[in-house]
Amino acid sequence: MFVRLVYESFRRQKRRKLLAGVAIALGVGVATAMIGVATDIGDKISLELRRNHANIVVTPQEDTLDLEIGGVNLKPPSDGAFLQESDLPKIKGTFWRNAILGFAPMLPVKVRLDDGQEVTLLGTYFAKPYSYGKENFVTGVRSTNGSWRVSGEWPADDSQNVLLGERLAEKTAKKTGSTVSIGGEPHLVSGILSSGGVEDDQIVAPLALAQQILGKSGAVRRVYVSALTKPEDAFARRDPKTLSGPMYDRWYCSPYAQSIAYQLQEAIPFSRAEQIRQVEQTEGAVLSRIKGLMLLITLAALLASALAVSAAMATSIFERRHEVGLMKALGAGKAVVAAIFLGEAALLALLGGTIGFTGGSLLAHQIGRSIFDSQITIQPVLLPVILAIAILVTFAGSAVAIRRAVLFDPVYALRGES
Amino acid sequence: MSSPSSHLSAERVAKRRSGSPHTSMFMRMLLRAAILRRGRAAAALLAMTVAAGVATAMLNLYVEVQVKLRNEFHKYGANVVIVAKDGLALPGNAFPTVETVLAKRGIAVPFAYVVARTHDGQSVVVAGTDLERVSKLNAWWSVSQWPHAAGEALVGARAAGVVNRQGGSFDLSFQGHTLHLTRAGTLQTGAAEDGRVYLSLHDFEAWTGVAPSTIEVAASGSSEEISAMVNQLAHAVPVAEVRPVRQIMESEARVLGKTRATLLAAALLIILTASVCVLATLMGWVFDRRRDFAIMKALGASERLIGGFFAGEAAALGAVGAVAGFVIGSGVAAWIGRANFNAPVMPRFGLFPMVLAGSMAVALVAAVVPIALLRRVQPAMILKGE
Numbered sequence: 001m002f003v004r005l006v007y008e009s010f011r012r013q014k015r016r017k018l019l020a021g022v023a024i025a026l027g028v029g030v031a032t033a034m035i036g037v038a039t040d041i042g043d044k045i046s047l048e049l050r051r052n053h054a055n056i057v058v059t060p061q062e063d064t065l066d067l068e069i070g071g072v073n074l075k076p077p078s079d080g081a082f083l084q085e086s087d088l089p090k091i092k093g094t095f096w097r098n099a100i101l102g103f104a105p106m107l108p109v110k111v112r113l114d115d116g117q118e119v120t121l122l123g124t125y126f127a128k129p130y131s132y133g134k135e136n137f138v139t140g141v142r143s144t145n146g147s148w149r150v151s152g153e154w155p156a157d158d159s160q161n162v163l164l165g166e167r168l169a170e171k172t173a174k175k176t177g178s179t180v181s182i183g184g185e186p187h188l189v190s191g192i193l194s195s196g197g198v199e200d201d202q203i204v205a206p207l208a209l210a211q212q213i214l215g216k217s218g219a220v221r222r223v224y225v226s227a228l229t230k231p232e233d234a235f236a237r238r239d240p241k242t243l244s245g246p247m248y249d250r251w252y253c254s255p256y257a258q259s260i261a262y263q264l265q266e267a268i269p270f271s272r273a274e275q276i277r278q279v280e281q282t283e284g285a286v287l288s289r290i291k292g293l294m295l296l297i298t299l300a301a302l303l304a305s306a307l308a309v310s311a312a313m314a315t316s317i318f319e320r321r322h323e324v325g326l327m328k329a330l331g332a333g334k335a336v337v338a339a340i341f342l343g344e345a346a347l348l349a350l351l352g353g354t355i356g357f358t359g360g361s362l363l364a365h366q367i368g369r370s371i372f373d374s375q376i377t378i379q380p381v382l383l384p385v386i387l388a389i390a391i392l393v394t395f396a397g398s399a400v401a402i403r404r405a406v407l408f409d410p411v412y413a414l415r416g417e418s
Numbered sequence: 419m420s421s422p423s424s425h426l427s428a429e430r431v432a433k434r435r436s437g438s439p440h441t442s443m444f445m446r447m448l449l450r451a452a453i454l455r456r457g458r459a460a461a462a463l464l465a466m467t468v469a470a471g472v473a474t475a476m477l478n479l480y481v482e483v484q485v486k487l488r489n490e491f492h493k494y495g496a497n498v499v500i501v502a503k504d505g506l507a508l509p510g511n512a513f514p515t516v517e518t519v520l521a522k523r524g525i526a527v528p529f530a531y532v533v534a535r536t537h538d539g540q541s542v543v544v545a546g547t548d549l550e551r552v553s554k555l556n557a558w559w560s561v562s563q564w565p566h567a568a569g570e571a572l573v574g575a576r577a578a579g580v581v582n583r584q585g586g587s588f589d590l591s592f593q594g595h596t597l598h599l600t601r602a603g604t605l606q607t608g609a610a611e612d613g614r615v616y617l618s619l620h621d622f623e624a625w626t627g628v629a630p631s632t633i634e635v636a637a638s639g640s641s642e643e644i645s646a647m648v649n650q651l652a653h654a655v656p657v658a659e660v661r662p663v664r665q666i667m668e669s670e671a672r673v674l675g676k677t678r679a680t681l682l683a684a685a686l687l688i689i690l691t692a693s694v695c696v697l698a699t700l701m702g703w704v705f706d707r708r709r710d711f712a713i714m715k716a717l718g719a720s721e722r723l724i725g726g727f728f729a730g731e732a733a734a735l736g737a738v739g740a741v742a743g744f745v746i747g748s749g750v751a752a753w754i755g756r757a758n759f760n761a762p763v764m765p766r767f768g769l770f771p772m773v774l775a776g777s778m779a780v781a782l783v784a785a786v787v788p789i790a791l792l793r794r795v796q797p798a799m800i801l802k803g804e
Binding site: 019022023026027030033034037041044045048049052053056057063064065066067068069070074075145146147195196197274275276277278280281282285286289290292293294296297300301303304305307308311314363367371372 | 461465468469472475476479483486487490491493494495501531533540541542543556557558559560576577580606607608609610613631632661662663664665668669672673676677679680681683684687688690691692694695696698699702750754757758759
């Protein structure tokens with residue numbers, strides 16, 4: 001009987017039920033999309049930022065002090081300690097290898113041009129293919145320094161070609177395609193680099209070339225690492241040496257810049273890794289602001305959806321006073337009447353919720369594609385949660401209307417008065 | 419409303435009405451409709467208010483987020499760097515000139531550098547600067563204690579291992595002049611600053627006689643304003659090279675763009691949901707009153723009058739909802755600003771016409787559609803209850 005009542009109600013009140021179902025689907029869809037976007041936006045924005053700035057630097061442990069003023073290092077280039085290039089793939093062997101988007105080794109050396117001018121030549125990777133274990137990846141400045149622009153061609157990592165910083169190129173009147181003589185050897189200028197930083201006064205060359213000039217094969221002065229991190233909090237600042245077992249594990253397995261740096265230091269012998277505070281701290285603040293904003297907006301979306309659902313439900317129940325009057329006159333108790341309405345509401349919420357969830361996932365996907373050029377996927381695990389919320393909201397939205405319907409005096413209803 | 423008290427209320431109404439001045443039938447109908455069906459009218463008004471409120475808050479945040487996030491990005495530090503050409507010192511009037519051009523639209527900090535020797539002959543970079551301004555410019559510097567008195571220095575974490583391992587005081591010499599310094603605190607940044615010793619510019623100039631070679635500027639404003647400022651600075655200090663720090667400005671532009679786009683998408687979705695909700699509520703309300711409609715028609719009201727009546731009612735509802743929603747939405751936006759950005763979001767009255775027009779448009783659509791449907795039905799059918 002119960003099932004038939006519910007079924008009949010859906011059959012007869014098609015337009016009303018459709019309206020309520022659409023409201024639920026729309027509300028759930030918007031809520032799903034917003035939850036998807038809000039949980040993912042942090043990662044997406046930090047990915048944007050990581051394209052421009054490395055946030056961790058690895059240097060040799062026993063290094064002598066850099067004497068750097070305005071991007072020019074006055075320290076003799078062969079002075080101090082070096083990292084070994086052969087240790088670098090170990091970066092991809094750490095626990096947080098998937099959070100590490102790329103790295104670029106740097107080896108600055110001093111060279112003399114043919115006009116006697118002394119300039120810095122920076123050896124680095126451009127887009128070097130690498131493999132660690134079964135994993136293959138490509139890394140270098142093209143993935144860590146997104147703000148570098150090259151007019152001309154990027155040199156290949158195994159070539160002898162170089163990039164000329166734009167100010168240096170202007171000073172020496174060189175163009176793409178000219179040759180520059182470095183220490184007596186001619187090198188092809190494959191492109192002009194505009195970095196907006198000190199590299200504009202330098203020559204940027206493949207790492208092997210810098211090592212060859214320095215006469216130390218495999219030497220690397222420092223490594224810049226771009227990693228996706230979690231904004232720092234009080235726990236992140238704790239010293240790992242003072243933490244107890246489980247706390248240490250938690251610290252070690254959180255993607256804080258500190259713990260990733262700690263693991264890099266473990267992986268690369270005789271190294272010291274540190275977060276670059278300017279990048280890490282500022283971005284942490286920006287990210288938590290954006291995340292907070294999206295969270296609050298998601299709440300607003302949920303509220304708007306809840307309202308839409310409850311409005312639709314209230315209208316559909318209000319119309320059925322006469323039916324309620326008849327049911328009650330035939331001896332139905334309050335509980336039965338309420339159960340019928342709640343059953344209908346649950347059915348609507350399940351149907352609308354599933355459609356809304358599918359639509360919302362597509363919507364989130366679309367937002368991810370058009371704004372961030374990458375996927376936003378909604379975990380199917382969320383479906384039961386979303387459905388539970390949809391049922392809860394539908395119940396809450398219909399509660400007032402159901403109460404009024406249940407308390408309605410059958411006499412008035414049957415007389416046709418409202 | 420068929421409770422027994424309705425007779426009493428009808429009498430009371432008749433009494434009140436006989437004493438009141440004559441108002442037009444139209445106005446009276448509008449008012450009575452709102453008062454007699456208080457519950458449904460309140461529900462419709464509530465929906466309208468919430469929708470207008472959510473719309474106001476979202477639009478407000480959309481406009482404001484740019485300013486707020488830009489403030490966050492300025493914590494990166496300098497976005498414009500002024501360096502002397504060929505590494506020479508800047509002329510003495512450079513800093514005051516830069517200050518004049520900036521005119522409080524940012525903060526400028528001079529830096530002077532030399533390489534000094536420690537007592538055991540090791541080299542270290544020493545920088546002279548305005549320490550108070552640096553603490554504002556570079557909020558990300560992790561400093562154990564800022565120096566205040568003369569003769570106090572801020573020692574970088576790596577430089578500390580060279581100049582003095584134990585803390586306390588140390589000597590530095592430059593071209594035969596020795597300076598005795600006390601370590602006030604340690605500086606940690608993870609970058610080149612870690613290998614330097616920072617002094618106040620006053621101590622530095624008295625010791626070395628070297629003037630600042632770099633001015634770092636954190637200019638505030640949009641990217642167009644900053645480019646204009648870079649041009650002005652380059653013009654005002656011709657001997658120097660003025661470089662915008664592109665890395666930071668590009669990140670800023672990118673993140674701002676993406677955040678605003680996301681926010682706009684969210685705003686549109688939420689406003690759409692809220693509008694559909696309002697539409698559903700209002701349509702239900704109007705539809706429920708098909709008897710009123712039928713009676714009016716049966717009594718000889720023209721379709722124009724009835725249409726006008728429902729439209730007027732909807733417009734009034736939209737207007738009241740828009741005003742209330744605007745107030746509430748501005749409040750919500752201000753609260754979100756305070757909770758999330760630690761700075762209030764001021765209400766933007768320029769948004770009000772938009773919210774008002776939107777609310778009234780939704781309300782009118784919600785009223786006109788059911789009327790158009792009902793027009794085709796004979797009043798007798800409705801009154802018979804079919």
